[in-house]
Amino acid sequence: MDIITLSHGSGGKSTHDLIKKIFYKYFHNEILLQQGDSGIVDKLNGKIAITTDSYVIKPLFFQGGDIGKLSICGTVNDLAVSGARPLYISVGFIIEEGMKISELERIVESMAKTAESCNVKIVTGDSKVVERGKGDKLYINTAGVGIVENSFDISGRSINEGDKIIVNGTLGDHGITILCEREELNFKTQIESDCNALYPLVQDILSVTKKVKFMRDITRGGLATILNEIIKERKLGVVLKENSIPVNDEVNVVCEMLGFNPLFIANEGKLVVVVSKEEAHDVLRIMRSNPLGKNAAIIGEVIQDNAEKVYLNTKIHGTRILGMLEDDLIPRIC
Amino acid sequence: MDIITLSHGSGGKSTHDLIKKIFYKYFHNEILLQQGDSGIVDKLNGKIAITTDSYVIKPLFFQGGDIGKLSICGTVNDLAVSGARPLYISVGFIIEEGMKISELERIVESMAKTAESCNVKIVTGDSKVVERGKGDKLYINTAGVGIVENSFDISGRSINEGDKIIVNGTLGDHGITILCEREELNFKTQIESDCNALYPLVQDILSVTKKVKFMRDITRGGLATILNEIIKERKLGVVLKENSIPVNDEVNVVCEMLGFNPLFIANEGKLVVVVSKEEAHDVLRIMRSNPLGKNAAIIGEVIQDNAEKVYLNTKIHGTRILGMLEDDLIPRIC
Numbered sequence: 001m002d003i004i005t006l007s008h009g010s011g012g013k014s015t016h017d018l019i020k021k022i023f024y025k026y027f028h029n030e031i032l033l034q035q036g037d038s039g040i041v042d043k044l045n046g047k048i049a050i051t052t053d054s055y056v057i058k059p060l061f062f063q064g065g066d067i068g069k070l071s072i073c074g075t076v077n078d079l080a081v082s083g084a085r086p087l088y089i090s091v092g093f094i095i096e097e098g099m100k101i102s103e104l105e106r107i108v109e110s111m112a113k114t115a116e117s118c119n120v121k122i123v124t125g126d127s128k129v130v131e132r133g134k135g136d137k138l139y140i141n142t143a144g145v146g147i148v149e150n151s152f153d154i155s156g157r158s159i160n161e162g163d164k165i166i167v168n169g170t171l172g173d174h175g176i177t178i179l180c181e182r183e184e185l186n187f188k189t190q191i192e193s194d195c196n197a198l199y200p201l202v203q204d205i206l207s208v209t210k211k212v213k214f215m216r217d218i219t220r221g222g223l224a225t226i227l228n229e230i231i232k233e234r235k236l237g238v239v240l241k242e243n244s245i246p247v248n249d250e251v252n253v254v255c256e257m258l259g260f261n262p263l264f265i266a267n268e269g270k271l272v273v274v275v276s277k278e279e280a281h282d283v284l285r286i287m288r289s290n291p292l293g294k295n296a297a298i299i300g301e302v303i304q305d306n307a308e309k310v311y312l313n314t315k316i317h318g319t320r321i322l323g324m325l326e327d328d329l330i331p332r333i334c
Numbered sequence: 335m336d337i338i339t340l341s342h343g344s345g346g347k348s349t350h351d352l353i354k355k356i357f358y359k360y361f362h363n364e365i366l367l368q369q370g371d372s373g374i375v376d377k378l379n380g381k382i383a384i385t386t387d388s389y390v391i392k393p394l395f396f397q398g399g400d401i402g403k404l405s406i407c408g409t410v411n412d413l414a415v416s417g418a419r420p421l422y423i424s425v426g427f428i429i430e431e432g433m434k435i436s437e438l439e440r441i442v443e444s445m446a447k448t449a450e451s452c453n454v455k456i457v458t459g460d461s462k463v464v465e466r467g468k469g470d471k472l473y474i475n476t477a478g479v480g481i482v483e484n485s486f487d488i489s490g491r492s493i494n495e496g497d498k499i500i501v502n503g504t505l506g507d508h509g510i511t512i513l514c515e516r517e518e519l520n521f522k523t524q525i526e527s528d529c530n531a532l533y534p535l536v537q538d539i540l541s542v543t544k545k546v547k548f549m550r551d552i553t554r555g556g557l558a559t560i561l562n563e564i565i566k567e568r569k570l571g572v573v574l575k576e577n578s579i580p581v582n583d584e585v586n587v588v589c590e591m592l593g594f595n596p597l598f599i600a601n602e603g604k605l606v607v608v609v610s611k612e613e614a615h616d617v618l619r620i621m622r623s624n625p626l627g628k629n630a631a632i633i634g635e636v637i638q639d640n641a642e643k644v645y646l647n648t649k650i651h652g653t654r655i656l657g658m659l660e661d662d663l664i665p666r667i668c
Contacts, residue, residue, distance in 0.1 A: 009666075011554025011600070012659025018565070035486030037550060038383035038416035038480070048382075048444025052424035052477055053460045060523070082372035090386035092475045094428070128473075130666060136468040141426045145384055146372070154370030154513030162638045216371055243398035266345070325346025332343075332464060 004099045009129025010105070010261040022105050023125060026112035027091075031123040039123030041088055046202055047148035049084035051075060054141040060107065062181050064174075064193030067140055068110035070334065073197045074116045077217040080199040081271055082154050083206070084146030086120045093127040096135035104298065109137065118197045121142070150206045156214035156230040156274070163302040164280035166186040166273045167236060168201060168287055169194070169295035171223060172251040172262030179330050189251050196269030207271060208282045214274040219334055222252060222264035223272055227310045229279045237305025240322075242314045244299045263312070266324045266333045271303055274302070279292040284333070338433040343463025355457060356439050360446035362426075365457040373457030375422055381482035382420055383418035385409060388475040392666045395427060396515050398508075398526030401474055402444035404602060404668065407531045409478040410452045411551040414533040415605055416488050417540070418480030420454045425476055427461040430469035441472065452531045454478070458632045484540045490548035490564040490608070497636040498548055498614035500582060502535060502621055503528070503578070503629035505557060506585040506596030513664050514588065530603030542616045543546045548608040553668055556598035558656040561644045564608070571639025574656075576648045578633045591644040597646070599614065599660045600667045608636070 007014040024033070031039045054073045065073075072089065079086040086299075091111070095104065100183075115122050152158075159290050173194040180187035186325065198217060205212065216226055227238045247262045255262055280298055287293030310322040358367070364383040365373045369500040370597055389405045399407075406423065413420040425445070429438065449456055481522060486492075507528040514521035539546065550560055561572045574597075581589075581596045590594055603626070609617050621627030 006665045007660075009554075010659055010660070010662035011556075012559050012598075013657075014660075014662075015555070034489055036416050036489070037412040038385035038418060038478075038489065040418075040482060041382050041384060043380055044378065044382065046377055048375050048378065048379075048479070050375060050422055050424055050457050050477075050479055051372035052426050052475070054426040054428050054462045054475060056428060056462045056464050082370050082371060082374065084374075086635065088384055090387040090477045092386050092426075092477075094388050094390060094473055094475075096466065124385050127390045128390045128666075130390050130470065130473075134470040136464065139428055139462075139464075139473070141386070141388060141428075141477075143384075143386055143424045143426075143475075144372075145382070145479060148374060154372070155368055164622045219476075220343075221349070222345075222467065225346050256559060264346075277460035296535040323347070324350065325344055326341075326348075327346070328340045328344035328348075328463075331340045333447055 002101055004095050004097055004101060004129055006097055006129055007070055013316035022108055026108045027122045029121045031121060035217050040067045041123060044147045047075060048127050049079050049082045050145045051078040052141065052143040054139060055334060056139050057334050058089045058136060058292050059181055060137060061176050062193055065195035066107055066110050067138060067305045068107035069114045070195050071140040071142045072111055072118060073195055073268060074334065075142040076120060076197045076199060079144045079146035080202040081215040081217050083150035083152055084148045086118060086125045086144055086146045086199055087119050088116060089142050090127040091122055092138040093128060094135055095129050096137050097129055099137045102104040118131060119270045122323065127300055138151045142266050145324060149188055150210060152212045159274055159302055161302055161304045162277050164277050164298050165283055165300040166280065166296060166298050168271055169292040170246045170248045171267060171270060172265035173248060174267045175330055175333050176254050177205045178333050189250050192246060194267055194269030196292060198269065198271055198292060201287065201290050201310040208286050209275060209279045212273060212275055216272055218267045218270045222266060224263040224310055225324045226272060226326045231308050236304055237334055238300055238310045240300035240312045242295050242312055243321045246297050263322060264329060336377050336435055338429050338431055338435060338463055340431055340463055353666050356442055361456045363455045373458060381415050383416045383480045383482055385412040386475065388473060389668060390666050391548060391668050392470060392472050393515055394471060396512050396527055398443050399471060399529035400441055402441035403448045404529050405476045406445055406448040406452060407529055407602060409476040410454060412534060413478045413480035414536040415549040417484035417486055419477055420452060420480045420533055422457045422479040422650060423449060423476050424455050424480060425456055425459040428469055428473040429461060429463050430471050430627045431463055433471045433632045434558045440500050441654065460583045463502055473556045478667040483542060486546045492547045493564060493608055493636055495638045496611050496634055497608050498632050499634040500614065500618055500630060500632050502605055502627040504580045504582045505601060505604060506599035508601045509599035509664055509667050510585045510588050512667050514616040523584050525582060528601055528603030530626060532603065532605055532626060535621065535624050538620045538624050539617055542611045542620050543609060544606060546609055547582045550606055552604045552606055554600050555659045557657045558597040558644055560606060562658045565642050567614045567641055571637045571642060572634055572644045574634035576646055579630050580629045594663060597656060598663060
């Protein structure tokens with residue numbers, strides 16, 4: 001058996017072989033190996049966070065990661081920025097007939113390795129096979145369950161004038177990596193995806209303050225879209241200083257060539273955190289002491305603004321308004 | 335806006351419009367409307383069951399249901415047969431560019447209606463868009479979280495000689511419905527999918543006995559595949575009486591015409607339960623008193639058998655061995 005056939009999706013013998021030889025080979029913990037229709041886990045002594053994401057990224061393998069690593073990190077990050085400790089992951093594979101089993105195996109191995117490094121357990125799963133031309137090798141869904149360790153209003157409704165906007169490092173690395181690796185472009189660069197699990201950094205932030213006003217990982221839509229979301233219907237605005245926003249030189253070059261703005265590009269290891277100005281420097285300091293935040297920066301602040309806009313003070317002393325992302329710059333980025 | 339474009343997957347303005355106008359229109363509860371990266375739910379006072387399934391069924395709409403109803407029922411059933419009360423659902427959509435938004439809306443409405451009827455809340459979600467020819471209109475993943483109310487060994491390791499095999503009704507309805515509705519076949523029948531949420535029936539069963547030895551909803555692979563799984567490496571066998579197995583007449587006709595066996599066909603509202611012979615009749619009685627089990631029947635029993643086979647005593651007094659499903663009879667059945 002070296003390619004996926006429709007029989008692997010039948011629920012019969014081939015499905016069981018695939019589960020044993022590929023999935024159980026790498027995902028093995030006492031919960032998954034109960035082999036029931038559900039994974040049964042111990043009682044959690046607190047509120048519970050539940051999240052999900054499907055991953056349709058193309059190509060499956062890229063500088064800095066692959067769809068497997070991404071599918072664990074992305075879901076772990078969604079739990080982490082909600083103040084939860086990531087614990088359990090469910091995995092659903094939608095595989096296109098004809099996919100090489102060796103490629104699937106590399107991805108499953110990467111998921112297992114990433115899950116281990118994040119201290120999360122893959123407790124239940126599912127795989128389906130679709131006919132050739134009805135998929136694109138592999139789509140993965142993961143759902144995550146975590147225990148809420150730190151409660152803050154995840155809606156961002158406590159944001160006020162004067163609050164500071166902090167990011168943990170350079171923006172745009174993931175999106176531009178994927179763009180450059182697409183067959184149609186194939187730019188050669190040193191850029192790699194920032195794909196990473198951010199829970200340790202979030203823990204550091206929450207060790208300094210329990211009064212985080214908003215935290216989110218900066219994925220599709222980019223930072224500009226998130227900032228637009230949180231000020232909407234709040235009579236608030238945001239002023240960003242372009243000079244303060246960390247962006248890799250190569251990312252800047254590619255963005256300038258193609259007319260992109262890193263503030264609209266997806267990341268997979270970056271977060272934005274909003275805190276009061278009193279706490280901003282302590283938060284920045286601890287972020288910078290963590291390798292995941294070594295290039296952290298305060299990049300702007302919240303203002304009162306009836307127009308509810310995000311303003312960018314540019315390097316050449318102009319001001320630009322940044323709306324939400326309008327079109328899909330780079331489809332299937334995650 | 336009447337068809338899905340790649341922009342709906344950008345994470346920007348079109349994505350937000352889609353979320354507001356379609357997803358939040360039907361899925362609205364206080365948890366989802368926190369609009370965070372995770373849904374935060376209250377502490378659960380017991381063990382937790384987690385499950386997931388992706389749904390790639392074709393066609394999206396069929397007699398007795400649609401992919402939306404299926405995606406809720408299927409996941410609710412996986413929790414129910416694990417002894418858990420289904421509580422929370424996550425939803426991930428993978429949408430093909432060009433899908434009619436009106437079709438998506440019908441499906442989302444169906445999910446919301448089904449979730450309400452099952453008393454489960456859709457607490458978090460995600461949507462991705464893939465290019466034309468990289469999907470097939472719509473794939474849905476749901477993950478489910480429930481609280482374990484009844485602990486039994488879900489692995490089936492407590493099954494013994496003499497135990498009785500019970501099903502809650504006619505086998506094969508779902509699979510044969512889907513087969514008949516495929517464009518390539520287009521048989522006209524009265525058959526409809528049994529797609530249904532089984533939690534109320536499971537509650538009835540568990541009100542009679544806490545010593546259920548095994549329970550599973552009978553989906554891909556059919557009953558025969560499940561029974562093969564549970565006797566494997568146990569020195570046990572199963573003897574089924576074909577005369578006792580409930581099958582709709584029309585399903586029988588289609589199966590005979592095409593050379594299929596209903597024991598290998600997928601269902602979406604059927605379960606198999608294994609109990610001791612002492613408890614079998616009480617369990618059967620309560621199952622029959624529930625509309626979801628009105629055609630329930632004891633269809634066979636567990637025997638000692640070094641060969642570890644499933645035997646079918648046929649209507650014509652022969653014996654057939656039923657292995658696991660070998661090939662995919664009907665791809666994309668769920």
